[in-house]
Amino acid sequence: MKAPEKKNLHRLLWALLALPGVANAQQAGFTYTVSPVSQCAPAKVTLKNTTTGSPLSVHWDFGDGRSSTEKEPEVIFNTAGPVTIKLTAHYAMATATSTANFTIYPVPEPAFSVNKEVSCGAYTAIFTDDTPGGSHRVWDFGDGSTPVSTNSATVQHTYTKLDTFDVTLTVTNATGCTKTLRKPDFIKISAPVITMGTAPLEGCVPFTAGLSATVQTSPGDPAQSYAWVFGDNTSANSTTPNISHVYQTAGDFNVTLTVTTQQGCMAMKTFQKQVKTGLRPSNVSFTVTRPNDCAGTMARLLASADNASRYKWDFGDGTVYEGPENDINHAFRAAGNVTVRMSAGSNGCFTDAAPVTINNTGPVADFTYARNCGNGGTSYTFTNITVGSTSDTYEWNFDDNTPASNSIHPTHTFAQPGTYNVRLIVRDASQTCMSTIYKTIRVFAADFHTGVGSICRNSEVHYGVVQVPSTMVRYYDWRFGDGERIMTTDVDIRRVVKEKGLFSDTLIIVYNDPAYCPDTIIKKDHLTVMAPQALFATGPITCQGQPVQFIQQSQPTPNIPLIGWKWDLGNGKTSDKNTPDATLFNASGNFDVKLVITDARNCVDSVTRTVTIHPTPFVNAISTVAKLCEGSSTDLQAVTNGTVQWVPDWKLSCSTCPAPRATPTEDTSYIVIATNAFGCISKDTLWIDVVPKVLLTVSPDTAICAGASARLRASGAAYYNWTPAGTEGGQTATPLIMPTATTTYSVTAGNDPICPTETKNITITVKPSPTVNAGPDQVVVAGSLVTLKATYSSDVVSGEWKPATWIDCATCPQTVAAPRLGTDYAYEVTNSEGCKKSDVMNVRLICDQGNVFLPSGFSPNGDGMNDQFFPRGKGVRSINSFRVYSRAGQEVFSRANFQVNDASVSWNGTHNGKLLAPDVYIWLLDAVCDTGERFTLKGNVTLLR
Numbered sequence: 047m048k049a050p051e052k053k054n055l056h057r058l059l060w061a062l063l064a065l066p067g068v069a070n071a072q073q074a075g076f077t078y079t080v081s082p083v084s085q086c087a088p089a090k091v092t093l094k095n096t097t098t099g100s101p102l103s104v105h106w107d108f109g110d111g112r113s114s115t116e117k118e119p120e121v122i123f124n125t126a127g128p129v130t131i132k133l134t135a136h137y138a139m140a141t142a143t144s145t146a147n148f149t150i151y152p153v154p155e156p157a158f159s160v161n162k163e164v165s166c167g168a169y170t171a172i173f174t175d176d177t178p179g180g181s182h183r184v185w186d187f188g189d190g191s192t193p194v195s196t197n198s199a200t201v202q203h204t205y206t207k208l209d210t211f212d213v214t215l216t217v218t219n220a221t222g223c224t225k226t227l228r229k230p231d232f233i234k235i236s237a238p239v240i241t242m243g244t245a246p247l248e249g250c251v252p253f254t255a256g257l258s259a260t261v262q263t264s265p266g267d268p269a270q271s272y273a274w275v276f277g278d279n280t281s282a283n284s285t286t287p288n289i290s291h292v293y294q295t296a297g298d299f300n301v302t303l304t305v306t307t308q309q310g311c312m313a314m315k316t317f318q319k320q321v322k323t324g325l326r327p328s329n330v331s332f333t334v335t336r337p338n339d340c341a342g343t344m345a346r347l348l349a350s351a352d353n354a355s356r357y358k359w360d361f362g363d364g365t366v367y368e369g370p371e372n373d374i375n376h377a378f379r380a381a382g383n384v385t386v387r388m389s390a391g392s393n394g395c396f397t398d399a400a401p402v403t404i405n406n407t408g409p410v411a412d413f414t415y416a417r418n419c420g421n422g423g424t425s426y427t428f429t430n431i432t433v434g435s436t437s438d439t440y441e442w443n444f445d446d447n448t449p450a451s452n453s454i455h456p457t458h459t460f461a462q463p464g465t466y467n468v469r470l471i472v473r474d475a476s477q478t479c480m481s482t483i484y485k486t487i488r489v490f491a492a493d494f495h496t497g498v499g500s501i502c503r504n505s506e507v508h509y510g511v512v513q514v515p516s517t518m519v520r521y522y523d524w525r526f527g528d529g530e531r532i533m534t535t536d537v538d539i540r541r542v543v544k545e546k547g548l549f550s551d552t553l554i555i556v557y558n559d560p561a562y563c564p565d566t567i568i569k570k571d572h573l574t575v576m577a578p579q580a581l582f583a584t585g586p587i588t589c590q591g592q593p594v595q596f597i598q599q600s601q602p603t604p605n606i607p608l609i610g611w612k613w614d615l616g617n618g619k620t621s622d623k624n625t626p627d628a629t630l631f632n633a634s635g636n637f638d639v640k641l642v643i644t645d646a647r648n649c650v651d652s653v654t655r656t657v658t659i660h661p662t663p664f665v666n667a668i669s670t671v672a673k674l675c676e677g678s679s680t681d682l683q684a685v686t687n688g689t690v691q692w693v694p695d696w697k698l699s700c701s702t703c704p705a706p707r708a709t710p711t712e713d714t715s716y717i718v719i720a721t722n723a724f725g726c727i728s729k730d731t732l733w734i735d736v737v738p739k740v741l742l743t744v745s746p747d748t749a750i751c752a753g754a755s756a757r758l759r760a761s762g763a764a765y766y767n768w769t770p771a772g773t774e775g776g777q778t779a780t781p782l783i784m785p786t787a788t789t790t791y792s793v794t795a796g797n798d799p800i801c802p803t804e805t806k807n808i809t810i811t812v813k814p815s816p817t818v819n820a821g822p823d824q825v826v827v828a829g830s831l832v833t834l835k836a837t838y839s840s841d842v843v844s845g846e847w848k849p850a851t852w853i854d855c856a857t858c859p860q861t862v863a864a865p866r867l868g869t870d871y872a873y874e875v876t877n878s879e880g881c882k883k884s885d886v887m888n889v890r891l892i893c894d895q896g897n898v899f900l901p902s903g904f905s906p907n908g909d910g911m912n913d914q915f916f917p918r919g920k921g922v923r924s925i926n927s928f929r930v931y932s933r934a935g936q937e938v939f940s941r942a943n944f945q946v947n948d949a950s951v952s953w954n955g956t957h958n959g960k961l962l963a964p965d966v967y968i969w970l971l972d973a974v975c976d977t978g979e980r981f982t983l984k985g986n987v988t989l990l991r
Contacts, residue, residue, distance in 0.1 A: 408479025
């Protein structure tokens with residue numbers, strides 16, 4: 047146990063003398079468990095407090111600047127190393143400590159390598175674990191094979207198929223800590239890729255073909271040898287991808303190339319009809335005919351050859367043609383003398399014919415054009431470059447249903463985008479010669495779109511070029527409002543916008559044909575990038591073990607409300623509220639708190655802040671006594687590492703002192719508030735019971751009759767002690783007594799055994815009581831009279847029978863009663879002292895069916911004599927039913943629930959208003975006696991007329 051401070055020494059000595067053995071019971075202690083059990087970082091330590099002696103408070107020091115005042119906290123250690131946890135238990139008179147030392151072990155950092163990452167075929171790879179401190183390894187080679195577990199730093203594995211494989215290594219170090227490293231696409235096994243130039247190669251036999259291949263192999267494994275099969279039953283090998291071969295026969299030949307790499311990988315590919323050879327055609331010639339010499343007049347060219355299947359034409363005007371036709375038409379594009387040449391071929395072998403020279407007269411139409419970008423790209427300027435005379439005439443047709451133009455150099459605006467064949471017709475002055483040329487014009491209004499006008503920050507925007515023939519484009523030059531620039535040949539691009547705001551984007555399109563001027567499309571303020579701003583703050587106090595308040599400060603995009611919040615409070619708790627409920631941090635230190643917000647457009651933003659949780663002071667409030675007698679005082683003591691404030695300050699000598707004197711006059715709860723430099727507070731409550739002074743009052747002296755009991759009454763105290771003792775409740779404020787003679791009772795009262803008591807007396811006088819005898823119990827037939835006769839002592843001055851029901855004279859000691867029920871009659875007497883006494887006698891009734899009388903006949907003739915038939919008698923409480931039947935069994939009369947002797951319910955000898963014939967009738971009676979017994983009677987009655 048930690049030694050107490052000097053100022054508490056005298057209290058500790060007093061406690062040890064007064065309570066021997068307590069000091070040994072005040073021992074701080076704890077146990078701990080670590081998860082994971084391997085104690086690998088990060089590790090959660092759960093502490094179980096085993097401290098004895100009921101400490102007032104505890105304080106944990108985790109050895110890294112963090113602390114806690116919880117009874118059994120949990121703490122996470124993120125870094126490896128030795129750990130010292132100290133527990134301090136604060137008792138009323140002393141403190142005790144307990145310390146535990148253990149180690150959080152480091153997790154290995156896996157690293158591995160392989161002797162060869164790339165191969166062209168099946169091979170055995172040698173893997174090496176380069177992890178510092180690794181002792182055990184589990185390898186997963188990514189090809190579906192069973193993982194290999196080994197203690198060796200190296201392992202071999204054979205791959206048998208072409209593919210790309212992920213390799214995963216799980217390493218365990220000497221302390222049992224484990225970590226996994228996965229390298230995606232680490233092993234690459236692929237075959238060489240062989241391509242060859244444009245086919246076919248053509249020529250006349252013998253034909254020397256120069257074959258050239260391109261081979262793509264895996265890095266570090268170049269092609270080493272090439273095996274050629276030429277398709278003419280010959281083959282050859284080379285060390286380069288280029289080779290020459292002479293074909294001696296005509297035909298189409300497939301060429302097969304097999305490539306072997308340095309590491310022995312092989313790939314083979316066959317190129318269909320890569321070489322074509324033929325025999326030269328013979329007797330090759332051609333003629334040119336037309337009706338006049340005008341250059342624009344269509345001429346017929348007719349070729350003749352033996353063994354020819356294809357013809358090549360050079361018209362001498364800068365144009366050529368090749369095809370299977372030997373008879374073609376051509377309008378020449380040059381004036382003056384031109385030389386026409388023709389070659390006839392067979393399977394790539396050609397023979398030249400003798401050339402033919404002709405003279406072209408008249409105009410030769412030609413023009414150029416240029417797109418004007420200033421008015422949306424639909425206006426074109428046409429420049430006439432016709433070779434001819436100044437007297438020639440011109441006719442332009444723009445293929446858009448507009449009138450023809452006769453200008454030399456027209457400018458034309460197309461109303462709609464599209465493809466137009468613009469034709470120029472040139473005629474000489476004599477209208478003899480005419481030359482025509484047309485060129486295809488692409489008219490379009492370049493534009494681009496994003497598909498959206500507003501989007502969330504960090505989202506991907508799709509930019510697409512529209513209304514532009516992509517084959518005409520050289521490149522696209524994108525210049526975005528956020529400063530990014532992209533030059534590409536892709537028609538559509540995607541980019542992530544990372545800044546919020548209102549942006550203007552520019553696209554410059556450069557075309558392959560210089561006749562098409564570059565388009566510049568500017569879209570001003572066309573894209574709004576939205577983003578709410580995640581922001582929060584904490585309340586002014588961030589203390590361990592106390593509610594920490596978070597303040598929502600996020601800013602939404604204008605007119606777009608926030609709809610979602612995701613908080614990770616860094617202490618294992620989360621919230622989806624706008625502002626999370628105040629939360630507790632069980633330890634001091636730094637915690638990363640993250641807020642992710644989402645608005646109504648699904649735009650998201652997040653922010654992470656490190657929140658410092660400050661330690662909370664410990665405090666214990668103690669008193670020299672827990673209970674005071676009114677008028678006494680006690681010393682209070684605050685054990686704390688902070689400044690103190692006592693509330694309330696009622697009856698205290700000092701409200702900010704750690705040890706004030708308290709003199710309360712009633713029960714009082716004193717709260718001590720401890721505050722540290724961080725503004726963190728702790729509270730402890732001390733309850734002082736104040737025992738009030740005794741204010742004893744008792745009931746006055748009184749008199750009772752002998753044999754009677756009485757309650758004594760006292761008030762103004764918490765407990766009472768009476769002498770002599772009563773019959774019951776002797777330790778209460780109202781004991782019950784039954785003295786046989788005059789007695790003085792003494793009561794001693796108090797509020798607490800430690801405080802003074804008070805004593806008072808009450809005298810009870812006992813008066814004599816009379817005697818009385820109500821007489822013996824009696825049993826009589828219901829409906830009979832009973833004689834009551836009581837006797838009593840000579841001091842009786844009055845008496846009364848109770849109850850007075852069915853009694854002739856209730857105050858007469860001798861009288862007569864006619865009870866309808868079994869009854870207890872008590873005769874109560876009073877003597878000259880006013881004392882009363884009573885005695886009870888019982889009258890029990892028995893039921894006699896003979897008390898009911900019905901005549902055997904009656905004559906309902908109206909003479910007033912024996913006209914009615916009904917039950918008569920006494921001792922009957924009620925008639926349940928009374929029925930009369932004929933001898934045939936027919937019910938002729940019935941009544942229910944009436945009293946005996948009631949003539950109003952009598953039978954008058956009729957049934958349904960008709961007189962019945964004289965006869966003998968049967969009656970049945972169901973009744974209840976005054977005793978409560980039920981009985982039935984039956985008999986015959988004669989009806990006389």
